[in-house]
Amino acid sequence: MRVLALSPGPLALQLDRLPALVSLCEQVGATLQVACAPTCRGAWDLIPQVEKILPFDFEASPTLADWANLLGCVREPDFQVCLNFAEGQQVNLMLSMSHIPTRIASSGFSSTEIISPGEGWCAQRLASFLKPLGCTLDADRFSLALSSKDLDAARAEQPAGEGPMLLLAPAGSTGDWPEQRWTSLPESIAQRLKGLRTLQLSPELPLNRRAAAVASSDVVLSSCPVTQRLAVYNGVPLVALGAQPENLPNRPEIRCLGHQADLSALKDGEVLQALGF
Known part of the structure; x- marks a missing residue:
C-alpha cells in the first residue's frame, strides 16, 4: 500500500504527525509520500517509511500551475489512502480529481471520510485519522531511530x-x-x-x-x-x-x-x- 500525506504548517506541526503516519504505515505495511514545504522536509527525513517528499508550500499562495503540478504528482503513483491535513477549495478540488479511493480529513467536499479531532496530547489526537482504516495509535510509544x-x-x-x-x-x-x-x-x-x-x-x-x-x-x-x-x-x-x-x-x-x-x-x-x- 502507498499512503499520501498532505501536510501544511510549520516544523512543529510536521513532527506532531510523525507518530500517526509511522503507526499507519507499520500496521498496513505501507510506504509514505509527503507533500510539505521544502523547509519542513527534515521532519520526514527522520523516519524510514517515507518514500518521497513532494515539495509544496501550502502557505505560499500556490498558483493554479502549482496545484496542477501537485495533481500530476499524486495521480501518477498508485495511492490507496490520503491523509489530508490541508484545508481550502483548491486542495479539495485537486483531490477530487485524483484517483485516490480513500481520502481522510477533518473537512472538505473531496473527503471520503470526515473525522473529528481526537483526544489526548497533540500527537495522540490524530488517532481519529487512523480509525477509518481500522488502525490504532499510541503516540506515547513512538520513538525516533537515529543513525x-x-x-x-x-x-x-x-x-x-x-x-x-x-x-x-x-x-x-x-x-x-x-x-x-x-x-x-x-x-x-x-x-x-x-x-x-x-x-x-x-x-x-x-x-x-x-x-x-x-x-x-x-x-x-x-x-x-x-x-x-x-x-x-x-x-x-x-x-x-x-x-x-x-x-x-x-x-x-x-x-x-x-x-x-x-x-x-x-x-x-x-x-x-x-x-x-
Whole structure:
C-alpha cells in the first residue's frame, strides 16, 4: 500500500504527525509520500517509511500551475489512502480529481471520510485519522531511530567530562526567556552539581543533528516547540518552557513551566526547581 500525506504548517506541526503516519504505515505495511514545504522536509527525513517528499508550500499562495503540478504528482503513483491535513477549495478540488479511493480529513467536499479531532496530547489526537482504516495509535510509544553516525557526532560536540549533560534550547523568538538567564543558569546549577556539562543547541543545525544532540543529553531545557517534541520522541527528561501540558504526554520526566506569552516573568529559581534543584 502507498499512503499520501498532505501536510501544511510549520516544523512543529510536521513532527506532531510523525507518530500517526509511522503507526499507519507499520500496521498496513505501507510506504509514505509527503507533500510539505521544502523547509519542513527534515521532519520526514527522520523516519524510514517515507518514500518521497513532494515539495509544496501550502502557505505560499500556490498558483493554479502549482496545484496542477501537485495533481500530476499524486495521480501518477498508485495511492490507496490520503491523509489530508490541508484545508481550502483548491486542495479539495485537486483531490477530487485524483484517483485516490480513500481520502481522510477533518473537512472538505473531496473527503471520503470526515473525522473529528481526537483526544489526548497533540500527537495522540490524530488517532481519529487512523480509525477509518481500522488502525490504532499510541503516540506515547513512538520513538525516533537515529543513525549511529549522527549520535556519534553529537557526543563528539559535547563538552569534555563525565558529568550529566544539560542541553539548552531557547526558541530565540520574541518573548522568549531572556538571553542573560539562559547564560547564567548553568553557573547557578554548577554551584549545586559539580561536573555539570552544558551545551546550547543551535537552531541552525539540520534537524537530524538537533535530534541527535537531544538524544545524547541527560536533560533538556527548552522553549522551542521543535526541540520539545524531539525530547519527547527520544525519551529524554524535559523542562518545556511555555508549553501547555495538554500538548505533551503525561510523563513524570516532562514538566511544563510558564506561559508562552510571558516567559520573561519566569525566575531562575522556578526553572532550577523544575530541573530538580
